[in-house]
Amino acid sequence: MITFDLDDTLWDNIPTITKAEFETRKWIENQVGFVDWGTFEDFLDIREALIKDDASIAWDISKLRKEIFRIKLDHIQPESLRDEIVEGAFELFISKRHEVTFYEGVEGAIQKLSKKYILGVLTNGNADIYKFDIGRYFKFSISSLEAKDSKPNRAHFDEAIKQVDGINFDNILHIGDHQINDILAAFNLGIETLWFNNKDMEWDQDFTKPNEFKEWKKLPEIISNKYE
């Protein structure tokens, strides 16, 4: 079985999220006028305060996003109007968040691998693989919402082995871009790993660097050469 991270592994996430964020803010401001969105540090402070009140905010990032909108639109009355805008904004954000450009070769590689392996998704984000055509090649998808936790914690991996009879950590390969959330997390459980390193990052962990790749079109061959 092969499990995949999504953001920054199947597509470049920064342009996607930046555009989704920008267009959602613009949509909100078209209705309510200027909103002081604050800095990234403000966001982190608000997030921390929200998590203190409701621990599920740490892994329910859709709820987090709605709560942040609600706080930023605190001045909008009546509350029913504010809630309506929050829901509309979130819907728009989620739809824009799925306007991704897959890295070259992703579709072909996934299709090929699906003939030989059970494929699954393990993501901390709220993109839904089943909203894309290639979703049909994946047997399961576990986000932080389902895992009620985030990688590098083990919940995603524990959920993954529950999806298929006879699968345990010994017969999984996990593929992802993040040295900690993907590679260290899987390594700690004895899961084989393959690091997607298309940005030529330095290996920064104190265990041996796993195999790496940067071109999706070579993935089926790499897997058959190194893991079979």
Ligand SMILES: [Mg+2]
């Ligand atoms: Mg990632």
